Amino acid sequence: MFEIKTYPDFSWSLSRHKTLMHCARQYAHQYYTSHNGWLKNAEPLSKQAYRLKNLTNLEMFFGSIVHDLIENVIDNYLNTGWIPPEDELRGRIRTSLNEGFVDSTRRMEAWKQKPKKTTMFHEIYYGSSNQLPEGKVEKIKGRMQTTAGHFLNSRTMQELAYNENIEFLESEKFRILYVGRLKVFVVLDLLYKDTERNKWIIADWKTGKKSEEDPYQLALYALYLLENYEVDNLEDIIIRNEYLLEGEAVEHQLDHVTLEKVQELIGSSVERMTEYLESPVDNQPLPLEQFPQTNDERACRVCNFYELCFS
Structure with a gap:
């Protein structure tokens, strides 16, 4: 309720x-x-x-x-x-x-x-x-x-249309990832599996220009996948940015060092957010002028x- x-x-x-x-x-x-x-x-x-x-x-x-x-x-x-x-x-x-x-x-x-x-x-x-x-x-x-x-x-749409080994899983859903007790929100544009290659593919549609933050978002997707699906190896995850302005697909292969850096970013970011709280237990903010x-x-x-x- x-x-x-x-x-x-x-x-x-x-x-x-x-x-x-x-x-x-x-x-x-x-x-x-x-x-x-x-x-x-x-x-x-x-x-x-x-x-x-x-x-x-x-x-x-x-x-x-x-x-x-x-x-x-x-x-x-x-x-x-x-x-x-x-x-x-x-x-x-x-x-x-x-x-x-x-x-x-x-x-x-x-x-x-x-x-x-x-x-x-x-x-x-x-x-x-x-x-x-x-x-x-x-x-x-x-x-x-x-x-x-x-x-x-796009490479993603071509795979969905012409690859018979594709298993569709989910798309455009707000998902919750837990890093320790912290609730982290992620939105997957599209997730599917190539059963022949045993590859998990996360596609992220981009209607703007490339951004320095793109790799961080991709790493969050990988963390979500590892937590919610039976993925054998990190190497089995392919994360793909589909840049629709340029018509370019860029694939990323993440490693454990990158995932650790993202978790460190989350930790330091949360610490800074907590500095603006009167009461962290209630998530009560400081007065606006602060x-x-x-x-x-x-x-x-x-x-x-x-x-x-x-x-």
């Missing part, structure tokens, strides 16, 4: 770690100020922070659309054996983008009431007009033209919580 708690449960994720490293004040709003902001009797500040937490931007929205579309295509293919053509995929992406734009420009009140169920672009909310920046629109149009084709021709703001003014301009810091 759902229980209303004064403070949220403590957990760790790579995105949470990156937020704290970026700006402690943003971290406070994202994980503490916004807590319970969905409740009707919530404090005004919590409601406001919860709304702002659910802002998205054009690039993030495009990425979520593509991930949802890929999940739908793969699920449908596994049930029917049919893969839609590239033009249809582009059309579905375009329709979802247009729906997001309509939400952002015409449904402000609906977003205020149910921010998780209505789309609001950061560029519209903080912009001076109901128009998206022309440069961003052109960039997304370019991505839309290439992403669908690169997905259909979460310092970043000095990066450009980062503040694109932060969802800009209006809380610069009213």
Whole structure:
């Protein structure tokens, strides 16, 4: 049964770690100020922070659309054996983008009431007009033209379609990994097994550019796999980034040293997060003013919580 708690449960994720490293004040709003902001009797500040937490931007929205579309295509293919053509995929992406734009420009009140169920672009909310920046629109149009084709021709999709030895396992699910007693959240884009080669393959779809954090995310996937499946050797795990902008697949073979480094990162990150807690037992944060703001003014301009810091 759902229980209303004064403070949220403590957990760790790579995105949470990156937020704290970026700006402690943003971290406070994202994980503490916004807590319970969905409740009707919530404090005004919590409601406001919860709304702002659910802002998205054009690039993030495009990425979520593509991930949802890929999940739908793969699920449908596994049930029917049919893969839609590239033009249809582009059309579905375009329709979802247009729906997001309509939400952002015409449904402000609906977003205020149910921010998780209505789309609001950061560029519209903080912009001076109901128009998206022309440069961003052109960039997304370019991505839309290439992403669908690169997905259909990707190494992962080709394996699913033409390799008879593939055993599908799971996709796009929030999963919990325990490192000691710590709850760690991971999201696997796609997990399947090549039974002929006895290889476990984790595919991660990327709609943006390569990132320095990619290997850390991959190592978390491997830890999850080792904990939840009967994997004989670490060498049997193949972790693949599918970069849909470039149409490039990059495979990684992890070793135990890399996994140990990731576990060390989690440990040091948790220690730093604990420094911002009044009561670690309850996950009660320190007062907001003890979460310092970043000095990066450009980062503040694109932060969802800009209006809380610069009213």
